[in-house]
Amino acid sequence: MPIPSGAREGAVALSERYAGVVLDIDGVLVRGAEPIPGSAGAVERLIAAGVGIAFATNNAARTPEQVAAALRAAGVPATAEFVVTSAMAAAGMLTPGTRCLIIGMEGLRQALDRRGCVEIRAPGDAEAVVVGLDTDLRWDDLRRATLALAAGARFLGTNGDVTFPGPDGLWPGNGAVLAALTAATGRSPELAGKPHAPLLLAAADRLPPPEGGQRLLMVGDRHETDIVGAAALGWDTALVLSGVATAEDERVWTPPPTYVAPTLAALLRRLTQDSRV
Numbered sequence: 001m002p003i004p005s006g007a008r009e010g011a012v013a014l015s016e017r018y019a020g021v022v023l024d025i026d027g028v029l030v031r032g033a034e035p036i037p038g039s040a041g042a043v044e045r046l047i048a049a050g051v052g053i054a055f056a057t058n059n060a061a062r063t064p065e066q067v068a069a070a071l072r073a074a075g076v077p078a079t080a081e082f083v084v085t086s087a088m089a090a091a092g093m094l095t096p097g098t099r100c101l102i103i104g105m106e107g108l109r110q111a112l113d114r115r116g117c118v119e120i121r122a123p124g125d126a127e128a129v130v131v132g133l134d135t136d137l138r139w140d141d142l143r144r145a146t147l148a149l150a151a152g153a154r155f156l157g158t159n160g161d162v163t164f165p166g167p168d169g170l171w172p173g174n175g176a177v178l179a180a181l182t183a184a185t186g187r188s189p190e191l192a193g194k195p196h197a198p199l200l201l202a203a204a205d206r207l208p209p210p211e212g213g214q215r216l217l218m219v220g221d222r223h224e225t226d227i228v229g230a231a232a233l234g235w236d237t238a239l240v241l242s243g244v245a246t247a248e249d250e251r252v253w254t255p256p257p258t259y260v261a262p263t264l265a266a267l268l269r270r271l272t273q274d275s276r277v
């Protein structure tokens with residue numbers, strides 16, 4: 001069999017290796033609202049090559065429609081049906097009809113509503129306490145959640161990230177709020193977001209099922225969430241250095257990523273070159 005020489009042949013071989021790619025968003029495709037150079041074109045080439053694409057974010061504040069619109073504004077071809085947030089993954093862990101005491105923003109409220117869960121405010125009525133980032137958090141929210149948890153409600157967190165990057169330094173993330181509730185109750189939350197499986201499995205549900213030796217590939221910029229979570233599911237992993245992780249961190253990367261690349265665009269160049277050999 002001749003060795004394919006063109007980019008198109010390389011791309012076809014790539015789709016034989018990977019049924020789909022799950023892309024983390026911040027640090028891979030964008031930094032805040034700024035596009036990461038080459039990433040939009042790389043996504044277009046993956047789609048043209050017939051590789052399934054899903055976008056997975058631990059950010060629970062926004063709806064998938066808002067996330068997809070922000071990606072399109074950055075030039076990335078994205079539609080809401082291929083976006084999975086940790087809020088959606090958390091909602092998927094609940095039975096429709098569950099009465100939920102919610103700490104969170106529009107992304108979490110919409111996900112729970114679409115799941116058929118019912119928002120309640122009285123702690124005594126709660127079957128579950130579901131906690132996502134809420135930048136308008138008040139002490140009364142923590143009070144009601146604490147009472148519900150003490151009464152035995154299920155405890156779910158969208159994600160456990162204790163910080164996230166703000167323009168002037170690290171800001172407290174959902175994990176910091178969960179830690180406050182753990183301190184008050186002695187209870188530990190079930191978590192939906194990376195590195196836990198629910199978000200990654202929900203993203204995989206948007207992809208064609210692997211067949212004939214195909215695998216799934218996770219691309220992310222945080223080793224402790226993106227890479228650790230996907231490796232635990234047996235997926236291939238690619239750590240890109242366009243976000244949080246830097247090459248100086250390499251000695252602490254356990255398990256080691258399948259690939260390390262400066263950017264998504266550089267990763268795709270390497271994958272398509274490998275595929276021609």
Ligand SMILES: [Mg+2]
Nearest residue numbers: 024026027221
């Ligand atoms: Mg990221």
